[in-house]
Amino acid sequence: QVQLVESGGGLVQPGGSLRLSCAASVINFNTYDMNWYRQAPGKERELVAGIISDGGRITYADSVKDRFTISRDNAKNTVYLQMDSLKPEDTAVYYCNADRQPHYRGFDYYTRAIYWGQGTQVTVSS
Numbered sequence: 001q002v003q004l005v006e007s008g009g010g011l012v013q014p015g016g017s018l019r020l021s022c023a024a025s026v027i028n029f030n031t032y033d034m035n036w037y038r039q040a041p042g043k044e045r046e047l048v049a050g051i052i053s054d055g056g057r058i059t060y061a062d063s064v065k066d067r068f069t070i071s072r073d074n075a076k077n078t079v080y081l082q083m084d085s086l087k088p089e090d091t092a093v094y095y096c097n098a099d100r101q102p103h104y105r106g107f108d109y110y111t112r113a114i115y116w117g118q119g120t121q122v123t124v125s126s
Contacts, residue, residue, distance in 0.1 A: 002026045002115050004096045009120030012086055016124070020081040022096030022117055030054070031110045032100045034072055034079040038092035038122075045095070049081060053100075064090075086124045093119040 008020040026032065035050040049070035050059045058070055069082040079096065096117035103110055 002098075002113075004098060004115055004117035006094065006096050006117045006120040009094060009122045011123045011125065013126050014087060014124055016086050017082070017084045018086065018122060020083065020094055020096075020120060020122075022079045022081075024077045024079070024096075024098055024115075026077065026098060026115065028110065029077040029098075030074040031103075031105065032098040032113070034070075035097040035099060036070060036079075036081045037095045037097055038090075039095070039119075040089075040092040043092075048094070051079065083122070086122075088124045090122060091124050092122060094122050095119045 003025045005023045006020060008018060010018060012018050030053055033050060033052045036048045037045050038048050039045040048061050048064055049068055051070045051072050055072055060068060067085045072079040098115045100110060100113045102112045
């Protein structure tokens with residue numbers, strides 16, 4: 001059974017930093033694009049940052065550019081989100097997402113698959 005387990009959330013003061021981790025128990029982790037989403041109370045879930053399977057392309061929401069950094073370690077099946085200069089409006093539940101489009105890699109075919117973690121709370125408050 002595939003699991004995505006987030007860790008690293010907590011309470012931090014404005015201007016502080018947190019590092020989220022997402023450990024994936026999934027075969028062929030390097031075939032998945034990995035994303036961080038967040039959902040604040042009363043708001044829709046939004047994409048915060050994404051990194052493609054080989055780490056070659058990274059995207060960020062405008063609201064977190066220059067403050068957050070996404071990275072991945074395919075040898076450890078883990079994706080990270082370094083969050084600096086945190087603001088109260090960053091308060092949300094942060095979710096890890098693994099997303100794979102169907103594709104060939106050499107002679108191997110990989111099917112469509114998508115998984116979500118259970119979420120970790122990040123609260124930015126003084």
